[in-house]
Every structure is written in structure tokens, then in C-alpha cells.
Amino acid sequence: MAKSPTVRATAPGTVWPARGRHLGPGAEDTVRRRLRELKSRAVIQDHLEFDGSGGDDTEAAAVRAFEARWLVADDVVVRARLNVGAPHGNDGAQDWVLMAEADRPWDLEWPSPATVFWPEDADAPWDHDVVPGLRFREINPLPTDDRALRRLLKECARASWSIHVVVHEAMTTDERGLRPLASLLPPGLRHRVVEHRAAPEQFQVVNWALQDLGVRVPRGGAVVLPATPAGPDGDFSVRSVFLDGSVPVELVDTVRRFAESPAPLPEGAEEALTGLREQWHLTTVEEELALARRQVAAYAEALDAMTKSRDLYREAAELAHEALATYRESFGALPAPRQEPRKREGFSLRSLAKPLERVRDGAKLLRAPGAEDHAPDAADAEEPTQDGFPARLPQARDQQWPGPPHRRP
Template sequence: MLTSPTVPAPTPSTVWLTRGRHTGPTAPDVLRKNLRSLKDAGTLQDFLEVPDAETAEGELVFEARWQVPGDVTVRARLTLGEWSGRGQEWTLVAEAERPWDLRWPSPAAMFWPWDEDAPWGQETVTGGRYADVSALPADDKELRRVLRGAQRDTWTIDLLVHEAMTPDERGRRSLVPLLPPGLHHRVVEHRAAPHQLRTANWALREFGVELPRGGALVLPGSPAPAGYEAADFTVRSVFLDGTHPTELLDAVNRFAALPKPLPDGGEAALAALRDEWRLLTLEEELARERSLVVRYREALEAMTQSRDLYREAAEQAHEALKAYREAAGPGEPAQPAARPAGSPFQQLGRTLERLRETAKGLRPATAEGPREREPAGDEAG
């Protein structure tokens, strides 16, 4: 039988998420030190390292809470994976009390300290760095692998820029820091050298998009978000001379605003943030305890009601069985009960109805019943 594919859940407007890799061996210590420093400075309201007993084997989980302008509370959860030869992968999900504003600080900056050589700022699939320029590999095979990986990964927004000519020092600077802070650790900027245009477009051909010479393209991802048209997110000319790239920045901002499904693994990460949250305020703890009391009371009421229903049904069955035995008399054999089917209440209802009908049939005629007709001969005499 054919089954329809599962449709990914949409990303809520209140949610911000990204992931990456820390290439050094001291990721847990870096997180603890930075979180403690931000709390002491008053940037964070509080943070918590979830005990090992409550996390998956080999994982570390950190939670943090802070406020953004407008007294909006943000809760965030960072999961640090087990160490491998390439480092430790991390996943970060944050949720605010109202729709996310890209002008708010990046949640990644609330967990990790930032500097130019920060070992945590490497994107997971392509290896590109956040808030920096990531040159496409010189090897054609590797170049195609990177672009295909960028297209298929929907955790990040991938921006591809073609250098029409070798840029100077100002042109080699990343354009990502010019975007709102909420995009600094969600956008990866890939740069194609002048001679790589044809190879890049050959790799992109299967996705129906094309990088213009000396221009830029926001990759749609796979699947592309609803409302994506390649022409709307293609910039024909990008001047890498320090000029403010207004058209390019607008294209990235518009793409970030499109509704998108949660990326692969994003639904589980969001569920963990919502269902396994440990960093509670006193008011939140009281509210949770009250909620538990209400749920226990409702469960107890349901159990009590179910018990009363079964008791009432048993009493009715007992009365019906008593009436059946009285009506049958001592000489009538008891009829074997049919094998029950359905729910207990359905079985009991059918049994009661059967017993009532049987009792009616066995009940003797009353004294006021019809008399027997006398023979015709006696009427004639």
C-alpha cells in the first residue's frame, strides 16, 4: 500500500535555531566559562547545565534564559554532542514569548564567545564559517560536494557570491556582519573565485538555480520554502569594494522571513526545549506544580467515575441474573453464556438485554388471562 510522505512541521515564528561544530577539545569548558561570565555581567538571567543522568549518553545540555528589548523572555537549549575526530557538533534552539525579531542578539552569542578564530563557529555540513567568508574548494569534485550539501541542508541560509575579479582587502571581508544580529550565526557566505563560475553553475543546475557573473544567489534549500522564486533572490551585481550591498542584504532578509519547515532533527530539538526544560523560575515551578495537581485530580475523578460505572453495571447484572433464575424455576437448566465480544460495557448491555428477554418468556400467565372457549355442544343444550 502506498503511503504519503510525512510533511515536516512548520518552524514557529517564535523559534530561532542553528547548529555547528566546535573543532577544539575544550568545548564544555568554553561554554561554562562564557555562560558564567554573561550571568555575572547581567546579560543572562540564569543558566543551567543539565545533570548527566537526564541526558543521552555522551551528550551535554546547557540551558539559558535572558530578556531582549521589550521585556521579552527567551529560553534556549544547546546540546553538545560526543567528541569525534572532527570535533563536537552542537545544536541550538531558542524560543521567545513573541515572534522572533532579527534585531535581537543572536542566541549563539549567548552561549559561545566570539572572535575571528572561534573554533565553535564552523557550520556542520559544508564546513563554512559563520560571519566569515568561506571560499569554495579549488578541487572541482569538492566544490560540487559543498554546493550540493549547502543546497540540501536547511539548518542554515547559504549565500553564494561570485567574485567577478579578485577583490582587494575590503572586498574579501564577509558581508554577513552587515545583516541583522539574528542572522549572524544562521547565514554561511560561500565565495566562488572568478574562474569557478561554470563549475558552480554545473553543480547548481539540478536545483534549477543559476549564479550570475559578478552577482549573488540565496540558495533555496531542499525543499525550497513556499514563495521562493529564484529571480527574487538573485542579485545581478555585487560590488566587493566596500560599497553597502543593499540589494543583496534585502534578498537575504526576505528569504529569512519566508515560512519554512523545521529542518531534519529540528522538531526533536524543539520538543526537547519545550518538554524537558529544567531552568525554571520560582513562579514557573509553582505553576508547574499546580498543573500537576490539576492533572492528578482529573485522573482521580476519571478513575472514580469509571469505578462507579462498573459498580452500577455489576449491580444491574446481578439483579437481572436473579430475576432470570427466579423466572426459570428449579427444573429449568441454565443456558450457557455466549462468548463476550466488544468492550465490557457493550458485553454487559447485551447480556442484560438477553436476560430480560429470557425472563419475560419464562414468566407464567396471570389469573386475569383469557379463558378457554367451551365446547359448542354445551352452548346448544
């Protein structure tokens, strides 16, 4: 029986999720240096590092968690956590998950939380998508092999948290057309968008690969790939994109509209958001005091509910006792059922002799009638004792058997 897909929670408008891969080891040291630098420049209020595995899983024991807290728009608090996984693969790559949340809906013009934990160098090895071979701030040409192209696009829609944009080149572009889209996007989208480029001759192949996703890229245009599970409803395609160095205003607006539309949280994002909210460590004195007050209020509410429940139970018990007393006064107490003592049967030898007499009488009936049966010897006949049993059982008479027959001479 097929299982129905799990309905995922809608991403709140206050969160900023991202997921990527750091090629090669040393991700923790890079994050530490970046946080110390921003703390010394007062860009962030505080930061903290701790074991993010919780000590429950051996494989996740190498996960390191980094928290940071800063202000945007002068008074909006942003809390963010970065989880860095253990090295894996031949190159020692490390996956990372970044979840940030603000006190009010996220504005894409705010600085990217990725730049709080990672340096903004162009050659930094952290800005790779979890799908191998893709980067956030560069142009990613689509594979020339048809099957590899199809697998790549399906993997992007299924496993990636990023926003994937496919741009078809109507003609071979010059240097001006090789400007990445990320540099033209608002800061809040530069590290969440992956740009794919399809060559002019790949128009038919790309649309063949996009059939499974239910979208189509116009010739010389662009389309935003839907997420799995189903992302925002609507048309997120652009008919024409001029790759001449100018700002593609329509494409930028489409990507922004897609990012701001309500959509389900990707796989693993709900757990990351729960950990950020329920296991936050960088709290101020005011926040700890407010948390203590909320806990006291919750305990008081629970105690009040228990007290009311106890009073209701007590009132119900009193009413039940009153109803029972009224019933007894009206109808009287019911008499207890009488239990007659059970007679105990005694043992009698006479009761044991009766079956034996019936057995003896049955044996007489089965014996063939003869003179011996009608005239028993006086020696065998004895008077019964006081208990009704004969003094001794009669012995069988010796029977005379004829000898062998004589032969005639």
C-alpha cells in the first residue's frame, strides 16, 4: 500500500534558510576566524561554539554548531545557527546548514546571514550547493549529455534548498553576457540562488528534461525550477532575458517573487528551525528574565487547572454520595443474598458395596445355566458379614476335562 506524502510546515516569513557544502576540511577554523573578526568590529553582538550532535549519535558527534546574534535595521534582532558536518568523501568535503530568524518578516535587502559565518572572498570553498558541481555566485553550464542533464535538474528540485534558475542563451554570449545573476540580486538572495545556463543548441533537450517538473523555459528566456514538495503556485518564467550586461529587471523580480511566496520547508529545515528556537544559547539577561516569567506563568496556569480539576472531582464525589443516600432512604437497603450451607456427604461402605453387587449379578447372568449354578456347595455358601460383604469369594471348581480320544485298532 502506497504511503501518502508527509505534509510539511510552511516556511515562516521570518526565517532565512540555506544549505551548502564546504569543499575540503577546515570549515570550522574558517567560521571561527570570521566570527572573531566581526565581533571585534562590533558587527555582531556575540557568538558561541558548541557540540551540535547532542551526544546521541556517533556519526553526528563531529558536528559543530555556531551561533551568532546581530541587529539589522537598527533594532531588529537576528538569531542564526550554523551546523557544520563531519568531513566525508575523498576530498573531505563538509556539509553545512544555516538557519536564521528575525523578530519580524525577513527583508531581502538585509545582509546575507551567510556572510556572518563565511568570508566573502570569491575563491572561498564554502559557496557550493549540496548538489555536486554547482556554486552559488557563479554561472553553472548545464551538462552536454542528455541523461546527465535530466538527472541534474531532478536532483536540484529534490535535494537542494536553493532557488534554481535556468537561463537559455538565444545566441552565444560575449563577455558582457557572462555576468552572473547573483551579483544583480538583493543581498538576501545572493547565497540562495543557483544559476544554470543552457547553450543555444540545448533548447529542446532542456525542455525535454523539464517535463517531469511541469515547467518550460522560453527560447532566450528563463524559468525558476519548482521545489519538491510543490513550491509556490504561479508562473515563474521570463520570456526574454537580454544577456548584454544590463540588469534583467524582469528576471530579478521573478526570482524575488518566488523567494517571498509561501512554500513548504525543505527536508531537514523544520528540524533545524526547531533546534534554533528551542535550543538557543545566546540569551541576554532581559531574555532570560522574560523566559523565566513565561515559565512561571505557565506553571501557575497548570496549577490552577489542576486545582479546578480537583474541585470538580470533589464536587462530583459529594453529589454521588448524596444521590446514594437519597436512594437508600427511598427504597431501603437491598437484602444480602442468603447462602445455604452445602451439605457434606459422608463416606459409607454400603455405597461402595452396591456397585460390587451389581458386578457380581451381571457375572451370574453371563454364566451358562447348569447344575452347578443352581446347587452350590454348602462349603462355598457363607453368610455375609455385618457390612454386607461375603467372608470370602467363592472359588472356581476344578473342572474335569475329557482326555484325548482313543484310536481304533
